[in-house]
Amino acid sequence: MDISRAEQRILHLLAQGGKIEVIRHGKKLADLNCYSRDGWRYPGVDERLFRKLKRKRAIASKGGAPYRITRRGLELVRSELDNR
Numbered sequence: 001m002d003i004s005r006a007e008q009r010i011l012h013l014l015a016q017g018g019k020i021e022v023i024r025h026g027k028k029l030a031d032l033n034c035y036s037r038d039g040w041r042y043p044g045v046d047e048r049l050f051r052k053l054k055r056k057r058a059i060a061s062k063g064g065a066p067y068r069i070t071r072r073g074l075e076l077v078r079s080e081l082d083n084r
Contacts, residue, residue, distance in 0.1 A: 015073070017037030
């Protein structure tokens with residue numbers, strides 16, 4: 001299954017230890033914040049991209065914790081060199 005470049009970027013960030021925090025008002029999404037493992041906020045996540053990743057079962061949350069990459073997400077992400 002092919003994934004878009006935006007999905008690839010987010011999954012790579014999550015594979016390195018990042019997380020997606022979801023702020024809700026009732027059942028409606030109010031805000032999405034994606035953080036790298038260093039605590040930097042990444043602005044490239046919107047509701048459409050978040051729902052696509054959930055639908056593909058590439059990310060999941062357990063017990064109200066922030067969303068992290070799943071084993072399926074690790075299979076989808078292509079390896080990239082870390083540009084540090």
